Amino acid sequence: MSRRVIVDTDTAGDDTLAILLLAAADSVDLEAVTIAAGNVEFDYQVENAKHTLDVAGLADEVPVYEGARRPLVKEHEHVPHIHGEGGFGGDFFPDTGIPSAEGFAPDAIVEAARESPGEITLCCIAPLTNVALALRREPELADLLDEVWVMGGAVNTLGNDTPSAEYNFWADPDAAKMVVDELDVNLVDWGLTVRAATFETAFLDRLGEIGTEYSELYRTATKRVREFSRERHGEDAATQPDSLTAACLVADDELVTESSRYFVDVDEREGMTRGYSLVDELGVTDGEPNARVVESVDEDLFREMFEAMLAAGAPEKPL
Numbered sequence: 001m002s003r004r005v006i007v008d009t010d011t012a013g014d015d016t017l018a019i020l021l022l023a024a025a026d027s028v029d030l031e032a033v034t035i036a037a038g039n040v041e042f043d044y045q046v047e048n049a050k051h052t053l054d055v056a057g058l059a060d061e062v063p064v065y066e067g068a069r070r071p072l073v074k075e076h077e078h079v080p081h082i083h084g085e086g087g088f089g090g091d092f093f094p095d096t097g098i099p100s101a102e103g104f105a106p107d108a109i110v111e112a113a114r115e116s117p118g119e120i121t122l123c124c125i126a127p128l129t130n131v132a133l134a135l136r137r138e139p140e141l142a143d144l145l146d147e148v149w150v151m152g153g154a155v156n157t158l159g160n161d162t163p164s165a166e167y168n169f170w171a172d173p174d175a176a177k178m179v180v181d182e183l184d185v186n187l188v189d190w191g192l193t194v195r196a197a198t199f200e201t202a203f204l205d206r207l208g209e210i211g212t213e214y215s216e217l218y219r220t221a222t223k224r225v226r227e228f229s230r231e232r233h234g235e236d237a238a239t240q241p242d243s244l245t246a247a248c249l250v251a252d253d254e255l256v257t258e259s260s261r262y263f264v265d266v267d268e269r270e271g272m273t274r275g276y277s278l279v280d281e282l283g284v285t286d287g288e289p290n291a292r293v294v295e296s297v298d299e300d301l302f303r304e305m306f307e308a309m310l311a312a313g314a315p316e317k318p319l
Helices: 014-024 042-055 105-115 129-137 167-171 173-182 190-196 201-208 213-233 241-250 299-312
Strands: 003-009 028-035 064-066 120-125 145-151 185-188 198-200 237-239 256-262 264-266 277-279 291-297
Touching: 003 014, 003 105, 003 241, 014 028, 014 042, 014 120, 014 213, 014 241, 014 299, 028 042, 028 105, 042 064, 042 213, 064 105, 105 120, 105 129, 120 241, 129 173, 145 173, 145 241, 167 173, 173 185, 173 264, 185 241, 190 198, 190 241, 190 291, 198 201, 201 213, 201 237, 201 299, 213 237, 213 299, 241 291, 241 299, 291 299
Parallel strands: 003 028, 003 120, 028 064, 120 145, 145 185, 185 291
Antiparallel strands: 198 237, 256 291, 264 277
C-alpha cells in the first residue's frame, strides 16, 4: 500500500528537492503540501511549491494550502542570504497562476487526519507552526496520524542558525516544543545532515548534468546554497536536510541504519539558547523517551536515491 503523505514546508532550496523525491516514490501518495512561514517571504514559498509540483506533473492533483505567515509567539528572520531572495537562488521567481487550495493549512491537516485515521503521515521540513496549530485544533492528533517525520534540531552539536539551534527550531521554538512533546516524532537533525547528507563538488556537478526537468530544478535550487557555502565555509558543497528526511520516510528500513528513542525537549525562551534541542542521550534527566532520533543512515543509498530521483525527470516514479 502507498503511504499517504502531507508535506509541511517553507519551500526554498532543499525543500523543493524533498517534494520531488516524495513525488517520485512509488510507495508515496502525496496528498497535499502545506506552507509555513520560514526560509523566505511567504508568497514566494507558495509559488515555489506550486512550481515544484508543476515540474513533477502533480499541480492538478496535489493541493497547496497556505498556512501560518508568522511563528506562534516570536518574531523570526528569513534567510535569503542562504537561499536567495525568492528561495530559488535569487534570480528565479515562479509565477504559476495556479490557485491555492481553499482553507487554512492547519485545518487541512486536521481534516485529513480525522477523515482517514491512522493513514496520514506528516513530513515536516519547515518551522512547526502549522503542526502546532493543528494540535491546538485537534488534541488527539497524535492518535489520528500514522507517522510524523521532522527535520529539525541539532542533536548535541552546533546548529546552523545559531551555535545553539537549527533554523526550523529557532524560527518557531514554541511550536517545536509543543510538537516534540505531544507527537511521536521521527527526528532527522542538522548534525546527521552534516555527517551524512552533504554533497561535494564532483557529485553536485554530476547531478547537474543529468539533463531532466528535475535536475534543472535542482541546479536552480542549489546555486545560491553553493555560493553561500563557498563564502561562509570555503568549500563548494550543499547540504540536503529536507531531502534526507523525505528519503528516510520513503525507505526507513533500508536507509536508517541506527536510531534510538530519547527524551527530547526544545528551549522556547528568547536568548542565546532559543531553539536549542535537548536530546538526553545519556539519560540524565527525568524525561521519558518521547522521540525516535535517526543517528546514522546508509550514505551511499541516499545518494543513489537522490540521483535516481533526478534522473527520472517528471513524472516517472523510480523509487
